[in-house]
Amino acid sequence: MFKMHEKGKIVTLALLLALPASAYAAEPQATAPAAEQTAPAASGDSSTSTSTDKESTSSAAKSKASLTDSLKGGYTTAATKLMVPWSMQFAGDTVYITQRVGGIVQVKNGKQTLQKVQTKKPLRVVGEAGLTGFVLDPNFAKNKMAYIYHAYEEKGEGFNRIVKVKLTGNTWKEQSELLKGIPGGRIHEGGRLAIGPDGMLYSTAGETNRRELSQDLKSYGGKILRMTTAGKIPKDNPIKNSYVYAYGLRNSQGIAWTSDGKLYASDHGPSGAPIPGGGTDRTGLDEINLIKPGANYGWPEVMGKETAKGMTPPLYVASSKAIAPSGIAVTPNDTILVATLAGESLKEFDPKTKKMTDVLTGVGRVRDVAVHNGKIYVLTNNTSGGDGDPGSNDDRLLILK
Known part of the structure; x- marks a missing residue:
C-alpha cells in the first residue's frame, strides 16, 4: 500500500x-x-x-498486469x-x-x-x-x-x-x-448516459424516491433506457415499443461495458429513509449488477442478497454501511473502477472474483471515473451542498499517477 x-x-x-x-x-x-x-x-x-507525468502508459495498457x-x-x-x-x-x-x-x-x-x-x-x-x-x-x-x-x-x-x-x-x-x-x-435522479458497443444510447433513470416506479413498465423511473441516437426505440429492445432495457433499479448512476460486451451498472441501495406508507429503509446494500436485456433487478420487492422468482440478483452487494456508487469505468483488464460518494473513495471491482478494493481515498466524495489513454481520471464531488466538505480548490479533476 x-x-x-x-x-x-x-x-x-x-x-x-x-x-x-x-x-x-x-x-x-x-x-x-x-x-x-x-x-x-x-x-x-x-x-x-x-x-x-512522463511515464509511458501504453505498455501498461497492453500488459497482463x-x-x-x-x-x-x-x-x-x-x-x-x-x-x-x-x-x-x-x-x-x-x-x-x-x-x-x-x-x-x-x-x-x-x-x-x-x-x-x-x-x-x-x-x-x-x-x-x-x-x-x-x-x-x-x-x-x-x-x-x-x-x-x-x-x-x-x-x-x-x-x-x-x-x-x-x-x-x-x-x-x-x-x-x-x-x-x-x-x-x-433525489434519486439517475442520469448517466453512455454510447454502447452497439452504437445505441443508454441512460439510467432513478425512481425519484417513488419506489413503485421501479416495477412499473409504463414508467421510465428506476430503469436503464436504450434508444438510437435519434431518440427512436430500437426494434430489438427487450420490451416491444418501449425504451425500457432493464428495470427494478433504485438509483443507478454508472454504466459501462467490458471487452466481451457485457454491460455493468452501479446502483444505490436503501438509504435509511422513511418508507412511504410507514417504516424505515435499511441502509447500505449498494450494488454492482450485470445488466441483461429485460431483466428485473428487484427493487423494492427485494434488496441486497434477497432473491425472488423472476428477479436477477446483483453480482456484488455492499455491507450495511453505504458506499453510494456513482460513475464506473472499465479498465483494459476488464476490472471495474467505481466512484463512491458516501464511501469517499475510488474502488476497483473484479467481476471474476467479485471482490471490491480501494484504489484512492482521502479526496472526499468521488462522483465519476474514466480511463483515457491509459490513465485514470477522477472527479471529486465535495461541493454538493450539505453532503460534502469542500477544500479551497474543490471540486477537482484528478489524474492518478
Whole structure:
C-alpha cells in the first residue's frame, strides 16, 4: 500500500492494481465560477502532485498486469474549483465536464473555460436534480454533437429529458429532444448516459424516491433506457415499443461495458429513509449488477442478497454501511473502477472474483471515473451542498499517477 498525507487526510493508493434558449442558473448553495478559469493541466497540491507525468502508459495498457498495478502513488490535478461536477467526456486531450448547477467546463491545454448550455426548457436545479449525464457523439470530431440529461419543470412537477446538443463556439445549443417525461424530483435522479458497443444510447433513470416506479413498465423511473441516437426505440429492445432495457433499479448512476460486451451498472441501495406508507429503509446494500436485456433487478420487492422468482440478483452487494456508487469505468483488464460518494473513495471491482478494493481515498466524495489513454481520471464531488466538505480548490479533476 502507498500512503501520503494531504491537508491532514490520507491518500491511499492500492498498488494492486469524460424557442427561448436558457443558460443554466446556479444552485442556491453554490456560486458559479467565472466564465473562464485557468490552471496548469498538471498542477496540484504540492504535497501530493508533480508537475509532469512522463511515464509511458501504453505498455501498461497492453500488459497482463492490471492498470492499477502501474500506479506509483499520487495524482496530478488537472482542474480546480468545479461546481458540483457530475460527468466527464474526452475529445483527444480535451476534457468536457458537466456541472450539476449548470454549464460544461472545457479543460484544454491547462485552461478551464465555462461553456454555456442553451436548452429549450430551462434547467431545474433542486437537490440532486440538474445537469447530469453527458456523452459525446461517436462522430463528435466532425459534427460537434453530444447528448445531455437534464432536469426541467412542467406545470410545477419535476422531470428529466435527454436532448442532443451541438457545440458552437463556447455554447452547447439544443438541436433536438430525444426523450422527455423521465420522472424527476429532489433525489434519486439517475442520469448517466453512455454510447454502447452497439452504437445505441443508454441512460439510467432513478425512481425519484417513488419506489413503485421501479416495477412499473409504463414508467421510465428506476430503469436503464436504450434508444438510437435519434431518440427512436430500437426494434430489438427487450420490451416491444418501449425504451425500457432493464428495470427494478433504485438509483443507478454508472454504466459501462467490458471487452466481451457485457454491460455493468452501479446502483444505490436503501438509504435509511422513511418508507412511504410507514417504516424505515435499511441502509447500505449498494450494488454492482450485470445488466441483461429485460431483466428485473428487484427493487423494492427485494434488496441486497434477497432473491425472488423472476428477479436477477446483483453480482456484488455492499455491507450495511453505504458506499453510494456513482460513475464506473472499465479498465483494459476488464476490472471495474467505481466512484463512491458516501464511501469517499475510488474502488476497483473484479467481476471474476467479485471482490471490491480501494484504489484512492482521502479526496472526499468521488462522483465519476474514466480511463483515457491509459490513465485514470477522477472527479471529486465535495461541493454538493450539505453532503460534502469542500477544500479551497474543490471540486477537482484528478489524474492518478
